[in-house]
Amino acid sequence: MKAFASDLDRTLIYSKKMIELYGADREDYELTETLDGKEISYISRKTARHLRKIHQDMYFIPVTTRTTEQYQRIAFFQKEVIPEYAVTTNGGCILQNGSPIREWSSFIESRLQSCMPMKDMLGELAKLPLSEAAERIRTAHHYFVYLILGEEGLRGINAACVKAWAADKGWQASLQGRKLYFIPEPLNKWRAVDYLKRELNIDEVYTAGDSLLDFELIAQADYGVSPAHGEVLHHYPDLNATMHPGMKAADEITEHIVKLGAARPTKPNNILG
Incomplete structure (x- = not known):
């Protein structure tokens, strides 16, 4: 079984400022998040199609520094592609069908005593x-x-x-x-993903992320990549990177993940207790 565990902001979804910075045709993306009537973030229609396919073929696990409440504002992941598992709060919380996994939350609370x-x-x-x-x-x-x-x-x-x-x-x-x-330091995206990898018996994990907080997520995966504009590349230039920056990077990443997941059986109904 495979999984795609990906950062969201500046990796799969983009603000208007980022779209203006790197360019994208208006007909190529759609609004996916609002707050108090203000448009916040958008997703490429091509990326959306790829994510639907990925979600069918493997576990798709959003991994974000956003809090759970902020993650739940993203309509695409609440209405169209609804992942069974999601990692929020930079690894501080793992959601299963929208509810925190208590075992992981207890582990994080104990680790936070060290800093x-x-x-x-x-x-x-x-x-x-x-x-x-x-x-x-x-x-x-x-x-x-x-x-x-x-x-x-x-x-x-x-x-x-x-x-x-x-x-x-x-x-x-x-x-x-x-x-x-x-x-x-205990709040680490990869550690949360690695926990799911072990609990769900996942064989291979593919990842993507743009920030320095995504370094281990990218480096420890079976295949990890950063968008060309990623902050993490300034510190670790040898990581895999896309050819294109901005929203086109999301298209490039998800298209490659679709290919990696091709010819895989439908994911099993393996639920954590």
Whole structure:
């Protein structure tokens, strides 16, 4: 049995800003997420067709830094292709048919004891000039924090220094667009996917992702790839990469996964208890 475990934002779905940056014909994509009447993200129609095929032939597992609530805003994954399993909160939560798997949640809670607590981390962040330049600071449940930066804040970032500063506290740092994430080291996308791989007896896992937080997801998979525009490629240029950036990268990735999954039997009805 095979699985395709993929990051979502800037890998399979795209904001209007990203579409404008890398280009796409309006008839080639459709709206898939809104918030308070505002259009948030879009999916390529070609990617959507590929994902329907992938979902038929293997496990399709969305893997996202989004919280569960943010993930559930994406209409395509709630109405058209409805995955049995999804990983949210950067690996902090594994959903089975929309509900968290308790065993995994308990494991994560125990692992979080090994790094600086959120309250203390927020105090340390408040001391940084970077925080003063942030337009907003948000927390995701009690798991992680991210800063929404303006142009001035973005220009002042030394990514290597920020990454090292966070690592000293047992946390990870990743810049994704205007959002600078600080995430406890135990929250790891690949570890969540690897748990599902073992529990579901999956033989091969194919993955995709664009951010530094996706490095292990890409590197540990049987086949992993980053879109050509991916942040992770700036740090690890030897990873597999698409030829095209932007929304065309999603088409390229999913077309290749369809080929990898060709001639496979229909996935078994293997449900975690």
